[in-house]
């Protein structure tokens with residue numbers, strides 16, 4: 001199959017991805033109880049139209065990058081899971097506009113999630129690996145992690161902080177696009193938080209700079225910039241189709257190879273700009 005051009009892939013992302021968050025009108029969430037927990041404001045209204053955005057991967061190669069000031073110069077910054085800023089400002093910055101967390105983090109590490117003040121900034125979005133193209137009812141009955149109780153606990157303690165649940169369709173719509181643009185069969189597991197966050201920001205922003213998703217000259221087997229833990233799979237993937245995600249992001253890059261080498265930096269256009 002002929003490789004689609006970057007413009008064609010952007011159109012696929014724009015046309016095929018459902019960027020909606022769960023609302024109280026979505027099937028099983030249609031109860032008076034859920035209505036009190038789910039944010040009433042549409043996330044696009046909450047965030048407004050964003051200009052230049054930064055996505056900060058949690059990779060070990062963020063260490064010694066000195067990218068903090070550049071990252072903070074963006075209008076909005078997205079971080080993942082438990083990635084801290086405190087103590088790492090010089091390399092990763094301190095602004096957090098959005099945090100994308102997986103359902104495992106908020107369930108297995110619930111106590112930390114509820115009490116650690118680092119989660120109290122900006123807007124949070126949680127996602128859960130759903131069965132392939134499951135509908136909302138199927139997913140609600142059989143989520144990968146039963147994160148709904150920790151979501152409610154957090155919402156009770158921080159009712160004013162915007163905290164959304166990503167619809168379960170988007171991950172598989174994105175997976176389909178990854179598969180269609182990959183020369184081999186990819187593993188039938190959902191994309192990483194990193195890839196989901198990148199396309200979310202492409203939806204909200206005019207332009208997205210992604211840091212250390214494509215590794216720079218600082219590439220390392222240290223999994224995270226904030227932990228002493230070595231594992232090659234963190235960068236290349238085992239469960240998530242990370243390698244294929246990274247190939248697609250490379251294909252869409254509008255920046256230079258020097259920026260990748262020096263800063264692990266990739267520049268992607270917002271989907272609003274896509275000419276379909």
Ligand code: NCC
Pocket residue numbers: 057058059060080081082101102104105191192193194195212213222223224234235236239240
């Ligand atoms: O490690 P994790 O991801 O939180 O990293 C966030 C995103 O950064 C990109 N990344 C990370 C490390 C690295 N060396 N290179 C990278 O490119 C990836 O895009 C990654 O998605 C996840 O995707 O949600 C993941 O979450 C962790 C873990 O659940 C959370 O950190 C919470 O503790 C998973 N690790 C384990 O389950 C052990 C990881 O597989 C995926």
